[in-house]
Amino acid sequence: MQDFLQHMINGLSLGSIYALIALGYTMVYGILQMINFAHSDVYMIGAFAAFYTARILGIENSPGFSTLIILLISSMVACSLLGLAIERFAYRPLRKAPKLNILITAIGVSLLLEYSSQILFGADPKVFPEIMQDSVLAEFGLVQLKISDITVLGVSVVAMLALNYIIQKTKIGKAMRAVSVNARVASMLGVNVNTVISMTFVVGSSLAGIGSVLVGMKYPKIDPLMGMMIGLKAFVAAVLGGIGNIMGAVLGGLLMGLSEEYVVAYFSSTYRDALAFGILILVLIFRPSGLLGKSSVEKV
Amino acid sequence: MSLLQVENLNVYYGAIHALKGISFHINEGEVVSLIGANGAGKTTTLRAISGLVDSTGGMILRGEDLQKIPAHKRVLHGLAQSPEGRGVFPQMSVQENLEMGAYSRKDKEQIKKDYDYCLTLFPRLKERLWQMAGTLSGGEQQMLAIARALMCKPKILLLDEPSLGLAPLIVAQIFDIIKTLNSQGMTILLVEQNARMALKAAHRAYVLETGTITLEGKGSDLLNNDDVRRSYLGV
Ligand SMILES: Nc1ncnc2c1ncn2[C@@H]1O[C@H](COP(=O)(O)OP(=O)(O)O)[C@@H](O)[C@H]1O
Ligand SMILES: [Mg+2]
Numbered sequence: 159m160q161d162f163l164q165h166m167i168n169g170l171s172l173g174s175i176y177a178l179i180a181l182g183y184t185m186v187y188g189i190l191q192m193i194n195f196a197h198s199d200v201y202m203i204g205a206f207a208a209f210y211t212a213r214i215l216g217i218e219n220s221p222g223f224s225t226l227i228i229l230l231i232s233s234m235v236a237c238s239l240l241g242l243a244i245e246r247f248a249y250r251p252l253r254k255a256p257k258l259n260i261l262i263t264a265i266g267v268s269l270l271l272e273y274s275s276q277i278l279f280g281a282d283p284k285v286f287p288e289i290m291q292d293s294v295l296a297e298f299g300l301v302q303l304k305i306s307d308i309t310v311l312g313v314s315v316v317a318m319l320a321l322n323y324i325i326q327k328t329k330i331g332k333a334m335r336a337v338s339v340n341a342r343v344a345s346m347l348g349v350n351v352n353t354v355i356s357m358t359f360v361v362g363s364s365l366a367g368i369g370s371v372l373v374g375m376k377y378p379k380i381d382p383l384m385g386m387m388i389g390l391k392a393f394v395a396a397v398l399g400g401i402g403n404i405m406g407a408v409l410g411g412l413l414m415g416l417s418e419e420y421v422v423a424y425f426s427s428t429y430r431d432a433l434a435f436g437i438l439i440l441v442l443i444f445r446p447s448g449l450l451g452k453s454s455v456e457k458v
Numbered sequence: 459m460s461l462l463q464v465e466n467l468n469v470y471y472g473a474i475h476a477l478k479g480i481s482f483h484i485n486e487g488e489v490v491s492l493i494g495a496n497g498a499g500k501t502t503t504l505r506a507i508s509g510l511v512d513s514t515g516g517m518i519l520r521g522e523d524l525q526k527i528p529a530h531k532r533v534l535h536g537l538a539q540s541p542e543g544r545g546v547f548p549q550m551s552v553q554e555n556l557e558m559g560a561y562s563r564k565d566k567e568q569i570k571k572d573y574d575y576c577l578t579l580f581p582r583l584k585e586r587l588w589q590m591a592g593t594l595s596g597g598e599q600q601m602l603a604i605a606r607a608l609m610c611k612p613k614i615l616l617l618d619e620p621s622l623g624l625a626p627l628i629v630a631q632i633f634d635i636i637k638t639l640n641s642q643g644m645t646i647l648l649v650e651q652n653a654r655m656a657l658k659a660a661h662r663a664y665v666l667e668t669g670t671i672t673l674e675g676k677g678s679d680l681l682n683n684d685d686v687r688r689s690y691l692g693v
Contacts, residue, residue, distance in 0.1 A: 329561070336547055336558055343545035346508050347610065348533040348562030 160300040165423045166416065171307040171376070173415020174314035178369035179392035180399070180407040181321065182362030188338040188402040189358045192257065195264040196244055198389020199271035200237050200363050204370035205286065205380040206279055207236030212287035221288045226309065226371075229289060233367035241363030242356055250352070275382035283381040286374035310372045317368050318408060321361065325404065330357050338402070391418075391434045398441050400451025409449060461486045461645050462507070462614055465516035469502050476502045478669040479515065484614065489636065489646045491656040491677065493690060494666035500649040501542045503666070504616050507647075508532060508539050520613065533562050536613030540603040540620060548592025552583050555591050555602055559609025568611070576605040579635065597628035604635065614645045621652045633659055653690035657681045665690070 179201055186194040211232035212218045217225050248267050252260045289309075296303045325331040336344040337354045345351050373388065374380055395414040399406025414437065421429050441448060460483035469477040476499050484490045494500050506513035509529030517524040519535055527535060538559075547555055556576060560569045577584040580601045586594065591602055600620050607615055617636070621629040633655055640646055650656035657663055660677035665686065673680065680686045687693045 332550075332554065332558065333561070335550065339547050339549065340545050342510050343541055343547075344558075345530045346510065346533065346539050346541065347558050347606070348530050350528075350530045 160298075161423070163301045165419045167301070167303065167307055169416035169419030170412060171310040171415070172419060173395075173412035174311055174318075175369050175372050175376075175411075176388070176392045176395045176414045177408045177411025178314055178317060178365045178372070179388065180396040180411045181318075181404065182366045183393050183396040184399070184401055184404060184407040185334075185358050185362045187396070188404075189334065189341075189355055190249070190253075190260075192249070192260050193264065193393070194244075194249075194362075195261075196248075196267040196271060197362070197366060198385030198392070199268050199275075200240050200244070200385075201366040201370045201389060202275065202380075202382060202385035203240050203271065204233035204237040204363075204367035205374050205384060206275065206382075207367070208233040208371050208374060209284060209286060209380060218287040221291045225287070226289050226313075226375075229287065229371050229374075230313070230368055233371050234364040235367075237363040237367035237370075238360045241359035241366075245356060245359040250355075272382055272385075279382055281382060283379040286378035286380050288378070289371070289375040306376055310376065313368060313372060317365060321365065321404070324361065330354065334358055387431060391431075394434045394438045394441075396448075398437055398448055400448025403448065403450045406448055406450035459521075460484060461488075461520060462647070463516065463518040464503075464507070465518075467503070467506055467513055467515035467517065469499075469506050469511055469513045471502075471511075476669055477506065477513070480666070480669070480671045482664050482671060482674070484645060484647055486645055487640070487643060488661045489640050489648060489659055491648045491650060491660035491663040492666055493650055493653045493656050493663060495690075496651065497668070498666040499669045500666055501618055504539060504541075504618050504647070504649060507616060508537060530562075533610050533612075536611075537616070538607040538610035538612035538614075539616040540600070540607045540618060542618040542622075544596075544599040544603040546591040546594070546599050546602050546606070548590060550591055551588050552591055552594070552602060553587045555606050556583075556609050559606035560611075563611065569609070572609055572611060576608055579608075579638070580605050597624050597631070600624065600628075600632060601635075604632075608639075612644075614647060615639065616647045616649075618649045619651060620648075621650060621655060629655065653686065654681070657686075 182197045183194060186192065208229040212229060215228065217228065244267055248263050249260055252263060290305050292304065292306050294302045295305050295308055325334060333344065333349045333354045334357065336349060337351055341351050391414055392411065395410035396407045398413060399410030418430060418433055421433050462484045464483065465481050466479045467477050468479050480503065492500050492503060502511060505511045507517060507524065509532050519537065522535055524532060547558065556573060563569055582598055583601055583605060586598065591599065594602060604620065620632050624632065636646060636648065636659055648656055648660065657677045657680050663675065663677050663680050664671050665673035673683065673686065
């Protein structure tokens with residue numbers, strides 16, 4: 159039982175990171191009906207931005223709350239700018255082109271980022287700065303609450319609440335919802351659709367930036383291909399929840415994290431990554447629109 | 459001078475020449491109907507005016523060249539539309555839909571007045587303020603689409619087939635609203651397949667056939683025109 163609880167904490171912490179990244183996939187899909195394959199590399203760049211910020215400021219070995227905040231901000235800013243640039247220069251010129259063109263472009267941008275990062279940063283893994291002392295905050299029997307897990311959960315919850323506030327309450331959030339349903343009508347009512355799309359990339363990319371710092375804290379090795387597997391899992395999480403659906407991405411991410419943790423704990427770690435593909439296949443067969451998605455089958 | 463002057467308007471969808479150089483105008487305070495069969499280019503005309511499709515030709519609204527104004531800014535110049543198929547935001551409440559109508563406006567007090575006005579005009583909406591727009595009936599959605607357009611505080615209201623798919627009783631209500639709005643000074647461009655109702659409601663009307671305006675005149679004259687009677691009124 160205590161085992162089970164411990165794995166639940168670990169799984170939720172992992173799952174909330176998947177959720178943060180899945181939100182970026184799902185928001186961009188909601189607004190442009192495209193899979194932004196470069197999203198996982200925006201995430202990777204976020205980790206490197208935090209890495210170099212820490213190095214320049216000399217705070218690689220000074221864990222604490224202020225380091226966390228500084229690195230989160232640097233990563234979010236870098237990811238936002240990159241997301242903006244990708245949308246502006248790679249996707250926007252293709253807005254009216256067939257969907258396949260933009261999909262292939264997204265894959266191209268992804269490869270470009272991965273391999274130019276290998277040249278720029280080197281292919282070898284780097285050790286991520288220490289953000290929080292990895293000690294145990296509290297113990298209940300055999301169940302440990304680690305500071306890193308609490309931080310991950312706390313930061314994720316704050317980020318998701320902020321996102322929810324932006325989408326539900328702010329003007330730009332309402333505009334995002336309007337554009338995702340009917341861009342034509344939104345623009346007729348005075349919504350600048352390009353601005354809304356840019357802001358969607360900013361928000362989605364910032365969340366990926368947050369995710370990258372949290373992952374760096376939990377598994378402190380970063381490299382230019384670090385986005386591939388986690389990006390794929392987050393993408394599956396978004397599909398599982400129902401792509402385009404914000405709550406779906408959160409739910410999908412948490413389910414993904416929990417099931418991965420339990421599979422590794424009770425079966426074998428061999429299946430850690432196979433699980434994602436298994437879930438993807440099952441969803442595509444039995445519920446292509448995802449758990450919370452509209453029941454109509456989307457054309458990609 | 460007319461409120462909206464359209465001159466030699468052309469629209470292409472790829473190889474399809476959807477509007478072949480049409481010209482028309484709308485004077486302040488008028489209801490002008492644009493009637494025509496399915497596929498004639500009525501929606502395309504409204505889309506061109508709203509800037510939602512690329513077009514060539516002149517479109518002058520109150521002395522301003524609409525072609526120079528991006529789509530999302532035209533609302534500031536007095537243009538609002540209730541689009542084909544209503545286009546309400548189904549996952550937003552009635553109230554949020556109405557708020558979206560005032561998206562570009564900053565005159566908070568006047569917005570509040572217009573909001574109250576819309577709800578007196580459409581009491582059905584007032585009862586359903588918190589309901590998701592997607593759960594409204596077709597008629598209620600049409601009312602919401604018109605109310606949302608009114609929240610833009612337009613100088614000219616574009617209505618794309620507001621009667622489509624509605625029961626006769628609701629259609630009559632919608633046309634009553636059109637009459638009321640016009641009597642209070644609203645200029646309206648009404649696009650309809652329901653030619654009889656549209657011609658009755660209109661001061662003037664134009665007949666659109668496959669991208670070309672073939673007839674124009676007073677609503678009452680067109681109602682008695684033999685071609686119109688044969689092609690559009692089924693008599
Ligand atoms: N998005 C589009 N792409 C290609 N052709 C279109 C598109 N929209 C309309 N058309 C064509 O343009 C013509 C006019 O359509 P439309 O303006 O919708 O007519 P109406 O509103 O009078 O029924 C039709 O032949 C229609 O098939
Ligand atoms: Mg039409």
